[in-house]
Amino acid sequence: METISKAIKGGEFLVKETKSEDVFIPEEFNEEQMMMANMAHDFLAAEVFPNLDRIDNHEAGLMESILNKAGELGLLGTSVPEEYGGFGKDLLTNMLMTEYLGAGHSVSVALSAHTGIGTLPILYFGTDAQKNKYLPKLASGEWKGSYCLTEPGSGSDALAAKTKAVLSDDKKHYILNGQKMWITNAGFADVFTVFAQVDGDKFTGFIVEKGYEGLSLGDEEHKMGIKGSSTRQVFFSDCKVPVENVLGEIGKGHHIAFNILNIGRLKLAAAVLGGSKIISTDSIKYANTREQFGRPIAKFGAIRHKLAEQAIRIYTCESAVYRVSNLIDQQEKGLLSEGKDFAASHLGAAEEYAVECAILKVFGSEVLDYVVDEGVQIYGGYGYSADYPMERAYRDSRINRIFEGTNEINRMLCVDMLLKRAMKGQIDLMSPAQKVQSELMSIPDMGEEDNTLFIAEKKIILNMKKAILMVAGSAVQKYMMELAKEQEIIMNIADMMIQMYAAESVLLRTEKLVGIKGEAACIGQLDMMRVFINEANDVISIAAKDAINSMAEGDEQRMLLTGIKRFTKVPPFNSKEARRRIAKELCEAGKYCF
Numbered sequence: 051m052e053t054i055s056k057a058i059k060g061g062e063f064l065v066k067e068t069k070s071e072d073v074f075i076p077e078e079f080n081e082e083q084m085m086m087a088n089m090a091h092d093f094l095a096a097e098v099f100p101n102l103d104r105i106d107n108h109e110a111g112l113m114e115s116i117l118n119k120a121g122e123l124g125l126l127g128t129s130v131p132e133e134y135g136g137f138g139k140d141l142l143t144n145m146l147m148t149e150y151l152g153a154g155h156s157v158s159v160a161l162s163a164h165t166g167i168g169t170l171p172i173l174y175f176g177t178d179a180q181k182n183k184y185l186p187k188l189a190s191g192e193w194k195g196s197y198c199l200t201e202p203g204s205g206s207d208a209l210a211a212k213t214k215a216v217l218s219d220d221k222k223h224y225i226l227n228g229q230k231m232w233i234t235n236a237g238f239a240d241v242f243t244v245f246a247q248v249d250g251d252k253f254t255g256f257i258v259e260k261g262y263e264g265l266s267l268g269d270e271e272h273k274m275g276i277k278g279s280s281t282r283q284v285f286f287s288d289c290k291v292p293v294e295n296v297l298g299e300i301g302k303g304h305h306i307a308f309n310i311l312n313i314g315r316l317k318l319a320a321a322v323l324g325g326s327k328i329i330s331t332d333s334i335k336y337a338n339t340r341e342q343f344g345r346p347i348a349k350f351g352a353i354r355h356k357l358a359e360q361a362i363r364i365y366t367c368e369s370a371v372y373r374v375s376n377l378i379d380q381q382e383k384g385l386l387s388e389g390k391d392f393a394a395s396h397l398g399a400a401e402e403y404a405v406e407c408a409i410l411k412v413f414g415s416e417v418l419d420y421v422v423d424e425g426v427q428i429y430g431g432y433g434y435s436a437d438y439p440m441e442r443a444y445r446d447s448r449i450n451r452i453f454e455g456t457n458e459i460n461r462m463l464c465v466d467m468l469l470k471r472a473m474k475g476q477i478d479l480m481s482p483a484q485k486v487q488s489e490l491m492s493i494p495d496m497g498e499e500d501n502t503l504f505i506a507e508k509k510i511i512l513n514m515k516k517a518i519l520m521v522a523g524s525a526v527q528k529y530m531m532e533l534a535k536e537q538e539i540i541m542n543i544a545d546m547m548i549q550m551y552a553a554e555s556v557l558l559r560t561e562k563l564v565g566i567k568g569e570a571a572c573i574g575q576l577d578m579m580r581v582f583i584n585e586a587n588d589v590i591s592i593a594a595k596d597a598i599n600s601m602a603e604g605d606e607q608r609m610l611l612t613g614i615k616r617f618t619k620v621p622p623f624n625s626k627e628a629r630r631r632i633a634k635e636l637c638e639a640g641k642y643c644f
């Protein structure tokens with residue numbers, strides 16, 4: 051496998067090796083970036099954490115006033131260029147801010163919907179006049195944004211939306227009729243990006259203002275979690291939208307919807323990190339102080355296992371989030387230097403790494419769910435009480451597997467987009483897959499195992515890639531164009547890809563960190579890396595066997611199963627002792643400390 055010293059293209063992680071010096075690690079954020087992140091934390095500490103109950107009870111005007119304060123502090127305009135009243139920060143800085151702001155429960159959802167899906171469509175697809183009119187007000191928070199894609203009858207199948215737009219007789223307006231569902235920030239939004247079918251079949255974006263005749267709202271939805279965020283239906287009844295408010299081109303609304311989702315997925319993964327770290331810290335503090343059988347529960351192996359496992363997944367997720375953020379950031383800068391304009395470079399960069407964004411969305415949302423679930427367990431009965439923090443965290447977490455494309459849709463996209471890139475010739479999967487096939491036929495290399503630090507782990511990752519190429523290659527050969535109908539197998543392949551990407555990311559970060567700080571200063575990180583890689587290897591082995599047993603029989607099945615055994619064979623590793631060391635470090639620090 052080729053080792054490269056420059057950024058790899060989207061999806062190429064499966065067939066190329068990345069060098070650790072080429073990844074960005076969060077330990078490299080500079081002082082200015084950390085200052086901004088700390089400002090985001092101070093904002094939550096002052097305005098959000100003391101008011102969580104009031105926010106969830108929808109106290110009149112409270113969410114708007116919190117968003118206004120965020121606007122005054124400049125927190126709503128970090129990704130908007132200075133010419134439109136923002137701060138024009140780069141993607142890495144924006145992701146760091148998103149992480150820190152991600153710990154704010156319902157406020158995080160409102161804020162993220164405003165700065166993401168509420169603002170970015172206009173930033174990337176608006177005309178100069180639209181950008182001049184809307185962006186300064188959105189960046190300052192004077193106006194709040196929302197995004198209306200989903201309808202009662204079309205969620206995952208978003209392009210099947212039925213809301214219609216018809217040009218008025220005087221050609222000055224589009225007349226919108228239809229209904230949108232689950233719209234975040236709808237209760238107080240001033241600007242709605244709305245998707246409708248022009249003449250019934252040309253999917254198109256529109257900028258709709260609150261005051262336009264014919265727009266009305268449903269009641270607040272009663273939700274399981276993020277209760278403080280406003281979620282309503284939005285109705286359009288002969289709603290008159292000026293023709294100059296068409297966003298992008300008629301019939302090209304899918305460009306807006308899908309491109310905005312790529313960025314939304316990356317942002318979601320950064321946001322869940324912030325939430326996860328707070329929950330980990332709460333869990334550690336509680337376990338240190340809660341005593342049963344005469345000792346803190348943090349002394350029990352079963353609890354240490356949970357504390358360590360929370361940290362392992364958070365550290366891994368963080369490694370992957372900033373690895374991808376940096377790839378997109380570099381790509382944006384590269385496209386800008388080639389002369390592409392702001393929108394084309396930002397959208398092109400996110401599209402290039404759409405596979406990675408889908409991977410992160412699934413992995414991140416499932417890490418947060420794991421972390422809050424074990425958080426509840428560590429708190430025991432108090433975890434189930436609304437007077438303690440875990441109950442809210444548990445409910446609030448769950449939505450992340452549903453919006454920004456459900457995790458099923460994103461799993462399918464991981465595989466589908468990768469195969470499409472291969473079919474378009476953007477990435478060569480065929481020759482590496484063929485190499486794996488011939489390796490399967492050859493006698494295994496019984497040479498001495500090299501257990502040197504990172505060499506051993508790199509071999510495991512390389513073998514994970516071979517396992518994926520083998521299973522995916524067999525599935526493509528067997529089902530060809532019918533593969534889309536074998537969703538269970540696609541889910542297996544997606545799980546393998548997600549685990550591999552996360553495992554490689556945690557390896558690269560740790561290798562780079564050890565290079566900077568030395569091995570002795572990174573004992574916890576090395577343990578976390580090893581435990582995660584071992585766990586990921588097991589997940590990959592199970593998913594691969596499931597796929598193989600579903601699609602192959604006889605000699606082929608035997609050969610593929612032998613291949614998986616070979617590719618997932620790892621030296622024995624004592625995860626228990628590693629987790630104990632990790633938990634000890636966490637408990638001594640009294641907080642998430644990596």
Ligand SMILES: Cc1cc2nc3c(=O)[nH]c(=O)nc-3n(C[C@H](O)[C@H](O)[C@H](O)COP(=O)(O)OP(=O)(O)OC[C@H]3O[C@@H](n4cnc5c(N)ncnc54)[C@H](O)[C@@H]3O)c2cc1C
Nearest residue numbers: 197198199200204205206232233234452453454456458459
């Ligand atoms: C709190 C909240 C806030 C939201 N905010 C917004 C917002 O601001 N703007 C907006 O436009 N939307 C918003 N949404 C909508 C959200 O994006 C959708 O709920 C989501 O895309 C899923 O659509 P659905 O609910 O119709 O589920 P469905 O699409 O009906 O899916 C139901 C189940 O079937 C699965 N499924 C669907 N299709 C397939 C398939 N082809 N293959 C396999 N499985 C499939 C799904 O994964 C899911 O498990 C929000 C939703 C919620 C709950």
